[in-house]
Amino acid sequence: SFKISHSAKGKEQFNDDDFSEFEEFDDEEEVTVKPQTKPSHTQNENNKQVKEEEIENQQTIYRKLDDDDDEDEVIVEEDDDNDEFSYFADEEEFIGYDSEKVQGGSKTPRSQEEPKITIAKVPLHLRSNWDSFYLEMLMAAGLVVYFLNFVFGKGKNQKLATAWFEKHRALLESNFALVGDDGKPEIENPGLRKESENVYILWCSGRTLMEGMLIELRLLKRQDLVAVIGQILRPSTDQLIIKVNLDEMDNFVFACGTKKAAGKLAKEMTDITTYCPEKKSGDKFGLGAQFVVHSELSEVAAAILRDHKVMAVINKNPELFEFFHFSDQYSGPKQQEEAQPTKLPQVKSTLVFGYNFPKDSLVSDSLESMKPLMQLTLYLIDKLSHLRLSKDAKSKAEKNRSKVEEAFLKATHAARAEMAQSLREEKKRKERERIMSLDDPEKQRKWEEKEQKRQMKRRAPKMKTLKIKPM
Amino acid sequence: MLNHTENKRNDKFKIVRYKPAPQGTPGAPGEDPTTDYMNVLGMIFSMCGLMMRLKWCSWVAIYCSCISFANSRTNDDTKQMLSSFMLSISAVVMSYLQNPQPMTPPWSNI
Numbered sequence: 001s002f003k004i005s006h007s008a009k010g011k012e013q014f015n016d017d018d019f020s021e022f023e024e025f026d027d028e029e030e031v032t033v034k035p036q037t038k039p040s041h042t043q044n045e046n047n048k049q050v051k052e053e054e055i056e057n058q059q060t061i062y063r064k065l066d067d068d069d070d071e072d073e074v075i076v077e078e079d080d081d082n083d084e085f086s087y088f089a090d091e092e093e094f095i096g097y098d099s100e101k102v103q104g105g106s107k108t109p110r111s112q113e114e115p116k117i118t119i120a121k122v123p124l125h126l127r128s129n130w131d132s133f134y135l136e137m138l139m140a141a142g143l144v145v146y147f148l149n150f151v152f153g154k155g156k157n158q159k160l161a162t163a164w165f166e167k168h169r170a171l172l173e174s175n176f177a178l179v180g181d182d183g184k185p186e187i188e189n190p191g192l193r194k195e196s197e198n199v200y201i202l203w204c205s206g207r208t209l210m211e212g213m214l215i216e217l218r219l220l221k222r223q224d225l226v227a228v229i230g231q232i233l234r235p236s237t238d239q240l241i242i243k244v245n246l247d248e249m250d251n252f253v254f255a256c257g258t259k260k261a262a263g264k265l266a267k268e269m270t271d272i273t274t275y276c277p278e279k280k281s282g283d284k285f286g287l288g289a290q291f292v293v294h295s296e297l298s299e300v301a302a303a304i305l306r307d308h309k310v311m312a313v314i315n316k317n318p319e320l321f322e323f324f325h326f327s328d329q330y331s332g333p334k335q336q337e338e339a340q341p342t343k344l345p346q347v348k349s350t351l352v353f354g355y356n357f358p359k360d361s362l363v364s365d366s367l368e369s370m371k372p373l374m375q376l377t378l379y380l381i382d383k384l385s386h387l388r389l390s391k392d393a394k395s396k397a398e399k400n401r402s403k404v405e406e407a408f409l410k411a412t413h414a415a416r417a418e419m420a421q422s423l424r425e426e427k428k429r430k431e432r433e434r435i436m437s438l439d440d441p442e443k444q445r446k447w448e449e450k451e452q453k454r455q456m457k458r459r460a461p462k463m464k465t466l467k468i469k470p471m
Numbered sequence: 472m473l474n475h476t477e478n479k480r481n482d483k484f485k486i487v488r489y490k491p492a493p494q495g496t497p498g499a500p501g502e503d504p505t506t507d508y509m510n511v512l513g514m515i516f517s518m519c520g521l522m523m524r525l526k527w528c529s530w531v532a533i534y535c536s537c538i539s540f541a542n543s544r545t546n547d548d549t550k551q552m553l554s555s556f557m558l559s560i561s562a563v564v565m566s567y568l569q570n571p572q573p574m575t576p577p578w579s580n581i
Contacts, residue, residue: 132573139530139574143537150541181489195501196544203489212487216500224541241500268498333498 146225153222154197160238160362161200161217165192167367168374175378176213177206197223209385211245219357238357239322240370242377249328249349250389251397254301255294256282257323261354262292270345271329274404286311288318296400299393300326307383313376317369322354326384329401344408351384353377501544509539513555517562526566526574532559 172179180190181203192200198219205212218239221227253275255265266272275296282291285305295301304310314321330350355373358366389397435447492499513535520529536555543552
């Protein structure tokens with residue numbers, strides 16, 4: 001039990017703050033007997049320290065008293081603990097409570113209702129064992145590696161693209177009025193435009209015989225770790241795709257390239273599948289066995305592949321050559337439309353050149369070997385737009401195109417007829433609505449009569465008027 | 472070959488500005504389906520990470536949104552990228568808030 005002794009003198013000045021009474025108490029320290037109280041001591045303790053700082057210099061006597069208080073406190077606490085257990089035996093507190101039972105009194109009833117102890121599944125505490133989180137650390141490390149690779153890959157692609165551009169800038173600027181277009185009304189920064197981390201494009205325009213040339217640097221995805229791993233398993237190379245829109249060109253479709261590239265083109269491009277699906281081996285044209293040729297008119301293939309300039313560049317380093325696709329019926333890859341398209345896809349005469357970057361393009365200065373490719377491209381642009389077919393080749397091409405036209409018309413006849421029908425009905429319905437909306441019954445009646453007559457005429461049997469020529 | 476300078480100067484040619492192909496035309500430069508696939512995959516994984524409290528799903532969802540970020544085009548809208556990151560990060564955080572037990576790999580029987 002605690003005994004709190006109060007100094008009577010300072011009572012009337014108490015405010016409601018319970019610490020203030022102790023402050024009063026402090027001042028009386030030297031005169032009254034040493035306090036027995038325990039809890040007040042601890043508050044005393046705090047107040048005294050605060051007070052000490054203020055009155056430290058005048059009275060050093062408090063220091064002696066402070067030390068005594070600390071020791072007291074320690075002792076007092078111990079007594080306090082053992083009071084707790086006797087608490088239960090206190091009769092007034094627990095009415096009707098059989099205290100013997102608590103201390104293990106009678107045997108028999110207790111054993112049946114022995115409480116079944118189920119150990120609750122307490123989750124392991126987070127901080128208790130970090131090492132069991134090895135998988136999370138692995139995942140986090142993977143993320144860090146991914147982002148490091150992203151930064152380095154991005155830089156490498158950027159370096160390669162700018163190196164290529166610097167190497168070819170002079171040649172392009174001498175041939176084109178506009179090199180690089182950033183899409184803004186007046187061009188601020190001509191040059192490479194970044195489409196994605198591994199695709200850069202360069203639009204060149206302002207040259208005779210052509211509308212424009214789109215150069216696309218399709219580099220490897222060095223910034224994506226998954227693609228880098230895929231690249232290790234299935235090696236591929238950086239690609240340079242040049243697409244030229246010609247102003248006018250003779251009618252022919254021609255494609256040649258490595259087996260893989262030509263196969264992909266033949267499968268995807270509508271114009272190749274319609275005009276020259278059959279595949280001829282490259283060595284017939286002196287191209288080398290690994291290349292394949294699709295050509296609608298053999299005359300065109302000869303004109304292109306017998307040209308010694310073209311062959312010189314290709315045969316110098318054949319691994320740089322991927323594919324050519326020259327066509328006046330170019331309409332891009334096949335669209336996967338379910339419904340039969342009602343009109344022919346829009347065609348443009350286009351030349352597409354596909355080249356590969358040299359293997360070690362990043363390491364050594366091997367981009368130099370790509371310059372002849374650009375010169376070859378410009379040479380072929382001029383040559384093909386001036387190429388004139390012989391008469392029979394031209395007629396053959398013409399025949400092919402008209403054949404395709406008819407086949408298309410026949411196939412879509414049903415669909416187009418339906419379309420026309422629905423258009424007509426639509427028109428009629430609108431007209432009827434317009435008439436109905438006019439609240440003038442007279443006009444409505446007249447319109448309905450006219451409609452009736454038209455229906456009758458259509459349903460009536462068709463009679464031919466016979467003209468009898470006077471003998 | 473026509474000599475270079477003559478090419479540029481004669482007035483027959485006209486400068487045509489670049490018109491980017493409408494969004495989504497196949498074969499246009501920079502057209503890359505992986506970013507869309509990865510976005511959808513990331514959404515699915517973070518959903519099942521959240522619903523079925525599978526921690527490895529949420530981690531895979533984070534990887535999916537990283538991959539779709541790496542392959543994204545410059546003219547892609549960043550909102551979609553941000554939302555896929557937010558979703559996958561919230562999936563991971565939620566699955567660890569619900570039970571802070573370390574992750575069990577998918578191949579161990581759940």
